[in-house]
Amino acid sequence: MALKLFRGVGPLDRTAILRDGLAGIALASMNIPQVLGYARIAGMPLVTGLYTALLAPVAFAIFASSRHLVVAADSGTAAILAGSLSAMASPGSPDYLALVGMVALLTAGLLLLARLFKLGFLADFLSRTVLVGFLTGVGIQIAIAMLSDMLGIAVDTRRTVVQLWELARGLGQVNGPTLALSAMVAAIILIGRRYAPRLPVSMAVVLAAIAASWWFDFAGHGIATIGPVPSGVPAFGLPDVIWTKTLPLLPVAGSCFVVIIAQSAATARVFAVRYKERVDVDADILGLAAANAAAAVGGAFVVNGSPSQTAMAEGAGARGQLAQVSFAVTVLVVLLFLTGPLQFLPRCVLASVVFAIAVRMVDIAGLRAILLETPSEFALALVTAAAVAAAGVEYGILLAIALSLLRHVRHSYHPHxxxxxxxxxxxxxxxxxxxxxxxxxxxxxxxxxxxxxxxxxxxxxxxxxxxxxxxxxxxxxxxxxxxxxxxxxxxxxxxxxxxxxxxxxxxxxxxxxxxxxxxxxxxxxxxxxxxxxxxxxxxxxxxxxxxxxxxxxxxxxx
Incomplete structure (x- = not known):
């Protein structure tokens, strides 16, 4: 099996290097706080979220073919870890960290097997119609999830429908300063994207928010910040888990494997279609295997191809995997020197940045085109979007695959x-x-x-x-x-x-x-x-x- 390395990086020239290098820095400014939040979801120490963006993106860039897919921590797999492993060890404990690392290693093994058996063809069963619906649903889900931090309302669930209900009940508890700051940040990003799409507006907003939070003591005025983050690189090594504890982890790794294959392939396909490129899904699976193996030895947890972070990278101007390498280098610099200022970042600013990205993921133009050409397929796209938004990415993407297959079977069952x-x-x-x-x-x-x-x-x-x-x-x-x-x-x-x-x-x-x-x-x-x-x-x-x-x-x- 001949390997073609760095396919998603080149071709490179001075313009591409500058463009993707700056895009990686911009992606880090938007994504670093987000991966800290994913670490919290997974029951891991906050700093391990940064570890997911240290080695894994570089490993993926080496082996993968997709020029756009961003690999890092993800809410879906993070939730799987928390829901499955919290009964086996106390979240955040050394035993829990070892179990999480072993799940990442097992997931890498399953992905490697999928590459050896060339299971990338499964992604071909995702039609363009359901891909549009999938990305729209993810955008809606993420946008709703960000509203709690933007409004300053505490929400204890990750289910979208329940989140809406809790937000409606808590409208009387909206934090005024938090809402005002959120609205201002979201407006600046959306206006900047409309009139100055090449400028790193999101990065400037994040840096300005950190400086303002420190100078004006936002935390003392009721605006929540993300708090202290430890500095330094992780301790590298294989997770120390005995065999009898490894076997019960296989179903957890299997769940992560299914979500990673489906979500990553769907996201890579969406952006490849947008830029009229071809994607070798088998090569991307190998890249995902390498990324999860790197996460396992680097003190991190399972990583996945993220639609929201891929959209962030595209919005920042990234057009190749060099942006992920730049992203990883920026994270390394932050880990070594800049974790102190990071503690002043307001949560609502992070949420507003992600909210603006999520709004862009709602593909109104694509849905309108489908409606005008094929109303029956428009219904499929809407069902997929609703399923992703309501039931979650892990279930929505499985429904998307099922709908694509059912559409094909229906055509074969009742052909012209x-x-x-x-x-x-x-x-x-x-x-x-x-x-x-x-x-x-x-x-x-x-x-x-x-x-x-x-x-x-x-x-x-x-x-x-x-x-x-x-x-x-x-x-x-x-x-x-x-x-x-x-x-x-x-x-x-x-x-x-x-x-x-x-x-x-x-x-x-x-x-x-x-x-x-x-x-x-x-x-x-x-x-x-x-x-x-x-x-x-x-x-x-x-x-x-x-x-x-x-x-x-x-x-x-x-």
């Missing part, structure tokens, strides 16, 4: 079927199949636009018989235009054999036109050519028509 009729130009005009249609007296040319399998074979047979039963004249020949049929499963073959016998009983001849090698091989394998003469299979529609219009039964083989 046509009766071909001659037009005024001497060609064929496809008309949606309906009882009472025929191609010419005694002949029906029928097009079936999907493979035949257990779910749609019965519909195929029923429609064939209905067309024959209601034809204006007795049908002598029924020709299936089979260009779209390349596969038959066992159940479909049995349905076809029953149909052939029924048509023979009715003295109706059936033939197949535009038969490919795979369809013929399947018909041979399932014994259908023992019932249907091979001379009724034709490589072209012209050949089939020439044969069936002869008075004798055709014998021409493919």
């Amino acid at each position: 079927t046509m009766v071909l009729q001659p037009n005024e130009h001497g060609g064929w005009a496809p008309v949606p199949a309906a009882p009472g249609l025929e191609t010419e007296p005694g002949l029906i040319l029928y097009r079936f636009s999907a493979d035949l399998f257990y779910a749609n074979a019965g519909r195929f047979a029923d429609e064939v018989l209905a067309l024959i039963d209601h034809a204006p004249t007795p049908v002598r020949w029924f020709v299936v235009e089979a260009a779209a049929i390349s596969d038959l499963d066992y159940s479909a073959a049995r349905s076809l054999s029953d149909l052939f016998r029924e048509l023979a009983r009715r003295d109706v001849n059936i033939a197949f036109a535009r038969v490919g090698l795979y369809l013929k091989a399947d018909m041979t394998r399932h014994g259908l050519l023992e019932i249907l003469d091979e001379g009724r299979l034709f490589p072209t529609l012209h050949g089939a028509l020439a044969a069936v219009r002869q008075p004798q039964q055709p014998t021409q083989p493919v």
Whole structure:
């Protein structure tokens, strides 16, 4: 397996280096407080949130192909850790830290197995429609989650619907100074993004907020700050967990694995589509495996491809993985020298920065385009967005995959079927199949636009018989235009054999036109050519028509 390294970094020139280097610094200014919050969600010491942005982004940049996906701490996997491990050890204790590190290592192992077995194709089942809905739902979820800090209202749940209820109940307790500062910060960022998108407005706002908080003692005026953060680099090493405690961690790692695969692939695909790029999902899985292994040995916890942080990086101007390397270097500088000033950052400023990013993730333009072109797919996008926002990313992304698969299965189960009729130009005009249609007296040319399998074979047979039963004249020949049929499963073959016998009983001849090698091989394998003469299979529609219009039964083989 030949590895292609640094695919998401280059090509580099002076402009790209400056652009992505500054974007990484801007991303750090927005993301450092956020990863501290994720550490709190995971039940870890706050400083471990910074550790997730130290080695993991660099490891991902080395192996991955995505130019945009940002890998760091994530709320979904952090919540999985807290919910699963708090019963095994006290959150924040040395034993808990070891368990969390082992989960990251096991998750890396599962991701490596997924790469070895090339399971990246699973991401192909995420349609663009549900990707738009997914990102919109994540934006809504994050925006609502930020409202508590922006309003100064305490909320004890991460479920979006319950958060809204608690916020509504607590409106009488809104902290005035916090709300005013939040509104000002959000307005500055949104206006700056509109009129000066290339300037690091968010970084300037964060630095100004830290300085103002220190100078004017925001904490003393009721504006909450994030508090002290320890300095220094982590102690590197493998987590010390005995074998008997490792086995119960496998289901936890499995849950993280599913969320990481689905969410990272969905996010990478969204931004690749936006910039008309191609993504090697298998390479990204390897990058995610390396990132989680690095997190495990670097005193951190499970990392994931984050839609909100990827949107932050894009908004800061990042167009390649060099921004993640710059991000990691900036975090290292902060750990060594700048954790002191970080304690003055108001929580509401952090929440406002993230809120502005979340608003941008709500893809109104994409939803409008889907609505205008395909209203049924617009409904799928809305369901996906609602599921992500209401049930959480981990459940919403699984629903997104299920909806994509169901849409594909529905199309295969009920494909477009046509009766071909001659037009005024001497060609064929496809008309949606309906009882009472025929191609010419005694002949029906029928097009079936999907493979035949257990779910749609019965519909195929029923429609064939209905067309024959209601034809204006007795049908002598029924020709299936089979260009779209390349596969038959066992159940479909049995349905076809029953149909052939029924048509023979009715003295109706059936033939197949535009038969490919795979369809013929399947018909041979399932014994259908023992019932249907091979001379009724034709490589072209012209050949089939020439044969069936002869008075004798055709014998021409493919």
